[in-house]
Amino acid sequence: MPEGDTVFLAADRLDRALRGRVLTRTDFRVPRYSTLDLAGRRIHEVVARGKHLLFRIAGNMTLHTHFQMDGTWHIYRPGERWRVPAHEARVVLETDVFTVVGFRLPVIDVLDRAAEQSVVGHLGPDLLGPDWDPVEAERRLAADPARPIGEALLDQAVMAGLGNVYRSEICFLMGLDPMTPVGEVPEPARVVGRARAVIYANRTTGNQITTGDARPGRTHWVYGRGGEPCRRCGDPIERTHSGPNGRERVIYRCPRCQPAGRKAHSVTQVRGLADA
C-alpha cells in the first residue's frame, strides 16, 4: 500500500525523469479527459503533498493524482514493454527520453495551478514536506480528543503521509492500543515526532521498514503479522479493524505490548531508565 514515503520517492524519480522536458504525446484514458492533449507543454516539476502527486505543467496547469489502494506510476524508455497490462493504464505522458504511465489511478484531475488548494488544501502538515510543522500537527491531532489514536493517525487532515502500515507500526512502537482516545495519549508530541522519524528514515527506499531489518518478512513489528508471535514478547499478534463506521480498515496490534486501557509509557518513565 503506498504511503507518504512511497509517494515521495515516486515524485522524486518522476521529477528526475520529467523535469524541464517537453511532452511529445499525452493520452488520458479516462472519460473526463479523453480529449485532453498536453503535447508541446513543458513539465516544470513533480512534487508530492502527503500521498498526492502534483505534476506542474506549463500554462499554469497541474495534473493531480492519488494512488489510493494500489495505483502506481511507471517510468519507461520509449518503446519499452510495459510491465503492467495496458488496459490498466490511465495516463500516459511521453517525452523524447522517458514515457511515464500511471496505472490503476483512481484519482486524476487536471487543474488550474491556482486551484491546487482545492485538492490538497485540506491536508495537515506534510510529514515529508519541506515545511513540516510538528506543532501544527500536534494541534490538529488533539482537536478531537475522543477519537481513537489509530484512526487519527490515518487522517490526512491531521498529518499527511501516513498509511495503514505506519499507523499499526507507530501504535506498536508507542505501546498504544490503537483504540486509545487521542485525549488519553499522554504525550501526543512524541507520537507526532515518532511518526515523522519513522517515515523520514524510509523516504529514500520506499520500504516501510521499522524493525531495522530489511530482509523479507522481517521489516515490520506487527503489520501483516496476525497470529505470528510478537517480535518483542512472543504473544500472537492480533488482527482487528479500526476506523470510522463503515470505513474500518485492518490494523494489527500486540495485545500484551499494547494492552487496552493502559496509557502509553510517558517520557519520564522511559527516560528515567533509558538515559545514560
Place this chain on the structure above:
Amino acid sequence: MTEEVLARFSEPTKAWFEGAFAAPTAAQLGAWDAITSGRNALVVAPTGSGKTLAGFLWSLDKIFSEAPREPKARLRTLYVSPLKALAVDIERNLRTPLAGIRAAAERDGLQVPEVQVGVRTGDTPADERRRFATSPPDILITTPESLFLLLTSRAREALRSVDTVIVDEVHAVAGTKRGSHLALSLERLDHLIGHPVQRLGLSATVRPTDEVARFLGGARPVTIVDPPSDKEFDLSVVVPVEDMSLMGLETGEVLSGSAAGAEARTSVWPHVEESLLELIRAHSSTIVFVNARRLAERLCGRLNELAEEEVARAHHGSVSKEQRRIIEEDLKSGRLPAVVATSSLELGIDMAAVDLVVQVESPNSVASGLQRIGRAGHQVGAVSRGVLFPKFRGDLVECAVVVERMKQGAIEELAYPRNPLDVLAQQIVATVAMDEWTVDELEAMVKRSAPFADLPRSAFEATLDMLSGRYPSHEFAELRPRVNWDRSTDLISGRPNAQRLAVTSGGTIPDRGLFGVFLAGEKGPRVGELDEEMVYESRPGDVFVLGASSWLIEDIGHDRVLVSPAPGQPGKMPFWHGDALGRPLELGRALGAFMRELGRGDEAKNQQRLRTAGLDEYAARNLLAYLEEQREAAGLPDDRTIVVERFRDELGDWRVCVHSPFGARINAPWSLAIEAAVRDRLGLDVQCMYTDDGIVARLPEADDAPPASSILFDPDSVEDLVVGQVGSSALFASRFRECAARALLLPRRNPGTRTPLWQQRQKSAQLLQVASKHESFPVVLEAYRECLQDVFDLPGLIEIMSAIARREVKVVEVETPFPSPFASSLQFGYVSAFMYEGDAPLAERRAQALSLDRSLLAEIMGREELRELIDEAALADIELELQWLTSQRKAPNADAIHDALRALGDLSPTELAARATDPTLTGGWLDELVGSRRAIEVRVAGESRAIAIEDAGRYRDALGVALPVGIPAAFTEPVSDPLADLVGRYAATHGPFDVSGPAARLGLGPAVCRQALERLEVAGRVVEGEFRPGGTAREWIDVEVLRRLRRRSLAAFRKEVEPAPVEALARFSLAWHGIGPRSSRGVASPDALFRVIEQLQGVPIPASALERQVLPARLPGYSPGLLDALGASGEVVWAGAGPLGADDGWIVLAPADRASLILPLPSETELSETALALQDALSASGASFFRQLAERVGSTDDNELLAALWDLVWAGLATNDTLAPVRAFGGGRRGTRARPPQRRGPRFPARLGPPSGAGRWSLVAPRETDPTRRLVAVTEQMLERHGIVTRGALQIERLQGGFAAVYPVLKAMEEAGRVRRGYFVDGLGGAQFAQSGAVDRMRSLVHLAPEELTTEVLAATDPANPYGAALPWPERDGHRAGRKAGAVVVLTGGELILYVEKGGRTLLSFSDDPERLQPAVDALALAAHDGLLGRLAVERADGESVLDSPFAQVLMDAGFQLSSRGLKLRA
C-alpha cells in the same frame, strides 16, 4: 580378501556380481565382511561408491537362497530412508540385482523364489497399506515417519519377522530430532521382535564416525566401515568481475519500472548469470545450488531470459513433488540442461548424468559443500567437478575456506541431540498405546537408544508426569492425561485416545506455516507452497513466481492459495523463511585461522595458496585486496582476535561492530547477551543484529560507545544472561510451539487437514502461559535445550568467552571514522530501526541475571529517604491529576461523571461540581445517572454522596451503607474484601496520606483502616514510609502513585539546573578538595589530616607525590609526623597498589574502619617463595620488625628479604605502622630532595635492618570480597571525593568494570534520593551525578572576580586535578601531557596554564597570555623553593629548547638561572 568375502555369497549372487562389476569397492567389501558375520555396521562412503548394493546384497542373497517363509512372516529387510523420493529410487535400483541374480540362478538351473519389494511412505494409497498387513513383501522400503505409524498400528504384526534394518543417509537424520525419533522407533522394533535386529547404517562422509555409530547402535556394538575415499574433486571459485568492491553502488540512473521501485545499482549478478549460462552450455547436465528458494526462482528466471529459451528450472521444497519429479526426469534424460535447486536436491537421488555442479554463494558448511558437489560424477570413481560463485566479498572469503577444507575432507563434526523430551513424550504415548509397560521396562527400552542413553530418571518421570495428567488440564485442555500411570503397580498404559493421537499428530517435522498453492478449479493440482507471511502480504489479483512460472492469485483460503497460470506476466518473488542455522563454529574457526595466516603471509605466497585452492585470478585478487583493506581500516579479525570497531553512523548514533568469524550460532546468543547487559549495566537501549561474521549494535542517544568490556562476559554468567533473554524471544515462542506439537500437546483436530498457524500459535501461547508456572515442565525445558544447543551454540559461546578470559583470544578495540569493509558488509540490510518505547522497564525485569545482587544492593541502600526525593510541585500536580481536578480531566457530560464515580469512588455534590466543566450542570447530570440506574445516592461518613451503581455491594458490605431498593442483583453480589477495595481506591487516587485520611473519608475507625492497608501492603499495592516533603509522620502511598511521583520528581530535579561551564568544574574540584585560599581545613593537626584522608581514602596516589604535594596542598604546614601519628594510633592505614618504576609506587590511604571495603583488592601477581614465606610469617606472628621477620623466615640476605617485603607491599598485602619505610624506599633517588630536611624520619641503626624495612610490619586487613558491597562503598567514596562524578572522573579510580560497573549503583542511589543526577557541567555527556550541595557550590564558582582567581601548583596525579580525568587535557600539538608520577600542573582560576614533567625537563604551556603565564611560573618557582617539587631544571619548553623559547625570559624573571642545559632553579 575380495575372494574370501565374495565366497560367502551363494553362487548365483556371486556370479551376477562378478559379471556386472569389475570388483567390489572397498566400502562394499568392508560392509559385506561385517554383515555376513552378523555384526551391526555403519558404512561410510561418499556418494557413488555402491552403497546401496553394499547394504542390500546380503539380504537379497539370503532371500534367494533360503527356504521361503510363510506369507505373513515374509518380511525380512526393512529399509528406512529419510527421503520419500529416495525410497522410490531404491525400489528402481533393486530391479537390476534382483533380475540379475534370478537370471544367474536360473542359468544354473536353480529354483528361486519370487522376491517382492514394497514401498510404504506418506504417499502410499490406503488399499496398498491394508494389503501390507495381510501379505507383506520381502523387503519394505519406508521412511522414519511411516515406520513409526506401522509400529503404532495393528500392521506392526508383519514386522515381527524382520531380521535386518538398513538406515540410509544416516548423516542426514542423526543430528536432528527426526533421528532421535527414529532411534526410539528402532528400539520399539527390537522390543516387538523380541531380540535385536541387525542394523546397517549407510552414510555419506561424516565425522566423527563413532558418534554416528553410537547413534545407529545405541547400546549395541557397531562395526565402522570407513575405507579411505579416493573421490576426486575438481573445485574452483570464480569471480567474474575485476573489482567486487565496486558492486552495489547507486548509479543515479532513472530505472525503468515502478517509479517508487529500488534505485539502480551496479551488481555482480549480470556477470554471474552470464558466466553461469556459458558453463551450462558447455556441459551436458548441470545442477546449480543456491541457499534460498527465493534466489532459486530469481536466478532461474534470469537464466532463461538471458538464454532466450528454457535452459533451467527451479527445484526446491516449495515446488510440488509431481513437478519436482518431472524436473528431475527431464534433467536425467538430458531434455533440460540445468536445474537451479536448493538443498532439496542435495540428498542421494540418482543423478548420474550430472557433470557439473555450481554453487552460488558459499554452501555454509563443508559437509553441505561436499554433499552438493558430490552430485556431479555420481558414479564409482568419477571426478566431481564443482564451481563456486561468491556473491560478495565476505562470501568470497568463506568460499575460499570451504573449498580448501573440502579438498582436505575436513567436514564439520556432527552430534546427535541429547534427551529431546518432546520426542520422548510422543514415543511414550505411542508405545504404551499398544502395550502395557512397567515404568522400569519402559525406561530401560528408552535408554538403550543413543539419544536417551543418559536420560536422567527425573526427566523421564517428569515426562511421564506430564503425560499422566499432573498439570492442570482445566487451564489448558490438552494437558489432560494421555496415559495412565498406576503408581501402586508402576504400570503405564495408554488411554483410549492415545493411539489415535499418536497416529494423527505424530512425527517431528514442524509445521512451519506453509500455505499450499493449488490450481483453481475442482481438485486442482498442487503447484507448491508459500510462506504464511508471504501470503498475508498478498492479495487476490497479485502475480507471483513459483517454479519459474507466473501465477495469478485467485483466492486465499485459510490454509491454501488458489491460483491460475499467468504466463508472461512479471510477478513478485515470493519469500520463504529459511531455517538455516548459520556457519558452524568449526568452520568459523577455520575461517579465522585462514585470515590469520593470510594476514601474515607475503603476497606471493598468499596468491599461490589461493590459486592452489582453486580460486581464479579475479577471485584471488579480490580476496587479498579485501583483507588488505580491512587490515588497514580496522584490523583483521581472526580465530584468535576479535575486533571491536566503533564509529558514528550518519545520524550520529554510535554503532559498534563486533567482528567475530565464529558464525551466527555463536553470534546470535552473544548479541542477546550484549543487549541485556548494555541495557542493565549502562541503562541504554541497544539494538543488535548478528550475522555469521559478527554483530552490529546501534546505540541511539548514547554519549559514548560502550567500552569493549560490555561485550565480554564472564564465562560463568553468559549462560544466565542468554537464558534470561531467550525465554522472552520470539524464537523461543516458535520453538516451544514446535516442541509442544511434537509432545502431542497441540494435536491436530482432523488428520490430513492442517490447523492454521495462527491458531496453533494462539494455543501454544496459552499453553506456555500455563506451563511456565511449572519449573520442570518437560516441554519448556526441551524448548530451552533446543534453542540453546541446537539453534544457538551456547556451549561454543561459553568456550569463546573462556578463551577470551584465558587471553587465548584477544579483543582489539578500534574507533574508525568510517565503517571498515567488514563493518559495511555486516551492516548490509540493517537500516534505521525503531524500538518499542517501553523496552527499558522490561530490562529492569530481566535484571536477575546480573552479577550485581540487586536485593543486596537495595538492602545496602537501606530504607529510602524519600522525602528528600519528592518534588513538591510534582506532588501537587499528581494529586490534582489523581483526583481528576485538572482542566483536561474535567467531566463535560453525565457519562464522564459516571466515569469519575467509578474511578474515584463516592463523591459529594460539591466534589462532583468541582470535577465538571460546568459546575451548574452537575445536579442535572447526577439526576440523569440516578434515573438511569447508573449511580445511586447514599450516605457515607455522615454526608450524602453519589456512588456508581457498580460499587453498591462494596459500600454496603464494607461500610454498612444503606442502599436504595431495586438495585440489580449483579451489583450487590459479595466481593472478597470490599473494605480493602475502598481503601485501595482511596490510596490509588491520593498522594501520600496517613491513616486518618481514608478513615475520615469513609467514616471508619483508624484501626480498621490500618488493617485494610496492611492487607493491601501484603498484596504489594501500597507501601508505608515517609514521603511528603516537610512531613514528619509515617504515611501510606499506592505503589503506582509512588512510581509516578518518583519519576516525575526525578525529571523535575534533573531539569532544575543550568549546566555550568567546564572551568567551573575545575575550580570546584580544587575547592571541594580544600585546595587554595578559600579552603578552611584550619591549622595542620592530626584531626585536620584525618579529614583530608577521609576524602582521599581509596584513591591511589604516587608515594613521591603524597607527602610532597598532595597532602601539603590541602594542609599548609603538613609534616610527615602528623601522618605517622595517625598511623601509630591505628586510625589510618595504608596499602600499596603497584610499583611505579624502581623507586616509587602507588599508595592508598584509608581510615582503619573503612580499610577492608575501600582499599583495593590485592593484586594477583605471582609472589616469590620468600615473599610467600614472609606472608606466612606475618600472618602467624602479627606485627613484626624486620629482624624478627628475618629470623622467622630464616633469611640471611637482607636485600632479598627487603625485595620480597616490598613485593608484598606493592601487591597490597603488607603494610607498616608508619609511612617511614615508604619514604626511605623513595629516598634512594639521586639528585632530588625527597622531603623537607627538617622532617627526616628517624634513622635506624643497621642492626635493626635497612631504612626501608624500618618499623613494624603487618598484613593489610583482609578485604571485603562481596562485589556489591565493595562497589557501593567505592561509589559512595567517589561521590565524597569528587562531589560531582562524571564518567571521566572515574579514570583515576582504578575501578574494575569502569563506569559500567558503578552506573547501576549511582542509579539506585539516585532513586533512593541520595544523589542527584543532571546535566551539571556543559559538554561532559549525560551521565553526571552529584552530592547535594556540590552543585550549588560549583555554581557559586562560575563567576569570580579576577582577584579571586588564584594560582595553584598540584601534582598531575592529584585527585583534585581534573585534567586528564573529568576534563580532557586541552588540545595542543606535540608533546602530550599526562597524569604521570612526578609531573605537576599549575592552574589559575581552574584553568590549566602549565604542565611540567618530572624534574622539569619538559614544560608545556596552555596559555599565550604573559599576564597569566608569569603568575603561573612564579607559583611554580615558589613551590620549588618550598621544597615541594625537588630540583627543577627546565630543558625544553613547548617542544623547543627552553633557551630559544619565549619562556626563557619569564622563567628568569621568576628566578631561574642559566645552566649548561637549560634553566635551573636553585632551591
